[in-house]
Amino acid sequence: MNSKIKDNNTDFLFNAVLQLQNLEECYQFFEDLCTVSEIKALSQRIAVAKMLRDKRVYSDIVAATGASTATISRVNRSLIYGCDAYDMVFARLEK
Numbered sequence: 001m002n003s004k005i006k007d008n009n010t011d012f013l014f015n016a017v018l019q020l021q022n023l024e025e026c027y028q029f030f031e032d033l034c035t036v037s038e039i040k041a042l043s044q045r046i047a048v049a050k051m052l053r054d055k056r057v058y059s060d061i062v063a064a065t066g067a068s069t070a071t072i073s074r075v076n077r078s079l080i081y082g083c084d085a086y087d088m089v090f091a092r093l094e095k
Contacts, residue, residue: 048075049086 020026030039044067051061052075061072079086 045071045075046086046089048072049079050090052076052079053086053090
């Protein structure tokens with residue numbers, strides 16, 4: 001866990017997210033919490049991560065998501081050197 005982000009406010013945020021019970025509640029909460037651009041950026045990153053995990057090449061990812069190569073590289077670094085949370089979530093989504 002990254003100690004740079006861990007604090008009481010972040011704990012409160014994550015505990016709030018854990019209270020959401022369905023997709024509609026997620027839409028409502030995140031629309032209140034974030035700007036449309038922020039939600040789009042987050043959704044783009046997870047789409048990029050899934051495509052990288054599926055061994056798609058950068059040019060295909062750019063075409064499908066509109067993500068910059070810099071964003072794709074950042075997501076790829078997280079997949080390689082991160083906390084393995086993408087893999088955890090993808091495995092759970094496949095069940």
